[in-house]
Amino acid sequence: MAVEAPPKPTLADKIYDRLFHNYVWKSIFRTGYPNTPRNQMLIVATNVFLHLHPTRIHRTHVKITHTYCLGGLSFFMFLGLTVTGILLMFYYVPSVERAYLDIQNITTTVQFGQLMRNMHRWMAHAMVILVFLHMMRVFYTGAYKPPREFNWVVGVILLVLTFLLSFTGYLLPWDQLAFWAITVGSEIAGSAPVLGPKTRFWMLGGFEVGPNALIRFYTLHVIGLPLLAAIFMAVHFWRIRRDGGLARPL
Amino acid sequence: MEWANLPHDFAEPLELVIVAISITAMLGILVLFGQWWQK
């Protein structure tokens, strides 16, 4: 039987061709549209953001009821907090004279300021909860067994970093809630048997929660701890790929 | 569209409870979506 001639290109096809098969577009997106298995694998393997993933994954691992996307959501919360955090940073100065007024300014005068602040706070709570749930998921699916033991340790480090990020951020509004919560928290730290008072002094930059504490916590919160967290996240994600992906049933 | 600014006796524990409920609800929506999309 003779092969049918291909249908003549319609106007839509010609426009598509002009838009997406031209030189400029193809210099940016070098694989074709991922609607063939080849392109679908290529785009995951060659895109800098997507190549975090393998090109193929065990079918039990795409089921939502296996992972509930908790790890990915924790990372997503981290990204969202970074974005809202940067936006908030435009309007906030970490000095005891300005901090509270800046927060009031953000929540009243700045356009979408209230929304950004709310998003930042609820995403912070959400990240702590999601990280904890992720830890529970990894435990109950036994995904800490060899060769993944050290990745679990890295995960615990990330958990502690998440708590610390939340703790340092808590002080920044410089209202009564923030001030006294951090006072209580630093008292707990200061009650350590031998190094307690010194640790507390180092943490607060003084004997009381004051201007030194504010700038210290601010610096840790916006750059120190996020950088550490990013480094450990890099190790954490890399190790998952290195260990052959998520833990598979036997 | 605000009803927050409750007397903060209740606001602090309530804030946490509502965030936890929201997260559970969102995860539930995800599970339902998974059951529908991934037969």
Place this chain on the structure above:
Amino acid sequence: MATAVVARPVARPQPRARDEEVLVWPDLIFIEFISALVFTVGLLILSTFMNAPLLDQANPDVTPNPSKAPWYLLNLQELLLHMNAAMAGIIVPTVWLILLAAFPYFDRDNEGQGAWFATENAWRITIVSGIVAFVGTWLLILWDTGKIAYFLNAWFGLSGGDTLRFLENVRSMQSQLPWPDWSRSITYLPFELRILDGTGRGGPTSFQNLDFPGWLVEQAIPITALVGLPSLLIYTLWRIGWVVSRRDALLALFTGFVVVFGVLTLVGTAFRGQGQELVLPWQLKVSEGIPGQEAH
């Protein structure tokens, strides 16, 4: 000679099973996208309706009552009410964290991997440990705040009178029993040992005399509870045949830890009122601490 040591099967990296795999694009990417979308929209809606709190400006002279740490530290603050400050604030969380990080080096078998509750008794162990941890923690908190003695009296009219008053809460073991005077200051070092003059508050940490009732109440009893009760749980589960492997024991411990964490956070958030007194959530009132406005 090699048979003298029984090798336990250690989990090894598994070979890929290519026929069991699906393409990441679109199957995984789409799911990730949807979950990100759901959470973004959900949190946006939440942020529209609920405002982040902002109280009065920080004032070191005005202390709200109760002062609470951020919610993920409330479990430690709750522990502080039941034991010595150094134990509750530093030793217990450090030991918790170290155990939490180290247990994968303890449980290295192949079983229980890759699926939820994959061992035979996993479900039962989890649920029973959860319930035991929940009820047990609540009972301990209620006992140490004196509520059990109170309820026994108010509901059943039972009262131990003066003879049983030392059982009212943990602290009363120190204050209500007739300890001889020498036990309150037992010299165990022939010299006074001072470690690192404590800067700021509290004075130097010095070791020479032991206050036995104080040590008993603040350290011995809490440590016994924290170590002994989980051990008892695992021992019981082992005797009835549910716990057969290290994974099962860890299941019980981990579930217990999560539930205890949750109960302590719940109590610290919703059940602690002025002066850290145990109250029902709807009776929880915060005093702003403004002089002249104490009576709320």
